[in-house]
Amino acid sequence: TIYRLAGAKQIPAFKVGGSWRFSKADIDRWIREQSTASADGRKGHP
Template sequence: MFCPPQSSVIDGLKILHYPVEVCPKLAIAMSTSPSDGEILTIKQVADYLKVTERTIYRLAGAKKIPAFKVGGTWRFSKADIDAWIKQQSMEALGGDV
């Protein structure tokens, strides 16, 4: 439902005041943080994959999981980890997925 703006005049300038509508369904559907750009730590990836931090260190060091270093510490793109999980699942099923 569209409501026309109300106006007021301050110091000779006409100021329009538009009403704000909140759409609860849209607010639920939209994420508050974009996970595509989310960067994870070793601990977060270990928790996410349900493995030990040592396993993640080993995989990252062997370049078997997508990772990069920032200031000498490993970091992981959540989008890359999700794609890696999908790839691992396809390989485990013989590529039939």
């Protein structure tokens, strides 16, 4: 799940209190980077 990825520091996120928060700009950038990595044949999360 997205929370497991956040907890494993595989996706950009931070905690406020006990809740995970995600910056839209950081997630958009992460998705682009993962798409590029997958297109290049490298392993990446979707």
